[in-house]
Amino acid sequence: MIEFHLDTGTGVSPYMQIIKQVKRALRLGILNNGDQLPTVKEVVSKLVINPNTVLKAYRQLEAMGLAQAKPGIGTFITTSAPEVSPSSFLPLKIELQKWIDKAIKNGADLEIIEAIFQECLRQSDVEETA
């Protein structure tokens, strides 16, 4: 069973934090297809947060197709970790490596590289949580 935690003061809304933690757990293989998420009441009691927050997070996970609610029982994971082996990203990685070397040669430092990367992500409309 996954255990959630909460950081206040980060500006990231609590429901978003729960979604991110579920996604991370899926990536890490902590959660798998068919696993039950903690009940709303369990999360409320453990984290001392508003039940609506938990409900909202679970509903969004459902909308993303990552989980399914079974009325009266709980919410269950309906997907497994993405079946991508690290090696399938190898060509992309090599290309990116070349780009980074070129960027450094042109005088870019880590911050600039990050800024460019973030901006391109935004341009491509890659959303972190949706």
Add this chain to the structure above:
Amino acid sequence: MNQVIEASHLSKKYRSKFALSDCNISIPKGHVVGLVGPNGAGKTTLIQIAVGLISTYDGEIQVLGGSPGKDSEHISKVGFVAQDSPLYNQYTVGDHLNFGKWLNPNWDQESALARIERLDLNMKQKVGSLSGGERAQLALTIAVSKRPELLILDEPVASLDPLARRTFLQFLMEDVASNGISVLMSSHLVSDLERVCDYLIVLVSSRVQLAAPVDELLLNHKRLICKRRSASELPNNVEVIEQSHTDTQSSFIAKVNGQIWNREIEEENIGLEDLVLAYMSTDKANLSSSKVRNLQRKK
């Protein structure tokens, strides 16, 4: 009736001073609403009007679709714990539960007893000898055991240590989860509110400065950092709430509607506490967000 509290042009004047002026609030059912604001902003006045303790005011307010405190049936639907959890010191915990049972038609003695047991309170103990945390928990137990639809708490955790505060809020959130009650609570502790509230009202100098769902607030509000520029030089989907400038840099706390497509402006997330403080201080600078908005439109 989907609004638990609906106020329009609500005002309360003490002699020549407004304790509340022209408040418009509409709180939907099922929320946990945090009420924040500096001392003397009118939080307690608003709460006392909502529970029927203050009955002369201007404007209108409906609580659960009726006038506050209009009859005993209405009163039984609203649970209230005043500041500092007032209880009868010379009576025992058990006596308090009995008072609750006699006075409230829908009293749930079973859950009250279960709760006292979980809190490890002794039914024979005099209330005067309880700790601050135990007092607050007993007051909450009584307010919840009357099975209200709406629970109103005035600074419930102000005098508690962090651990007692967390336990108190844990019980409260469990009540919300299992009974679906709506809650209005005032507090100075914004970090607590960020956890437990999904709706926030900021009251400053007797006026409602802000009333919105917490998720929306966190999503829309950003800290913007850029080379020195005036607020009017920002994109027009930005509403500035607070600004500060050095000779080279400007930073703003602002409401951003949509995206800022400007690489010269850096956006950062902002926590609820900083956001609330920004709204509280707008009034001091006599620069309400609406005024800033108007200024921007003129440009």
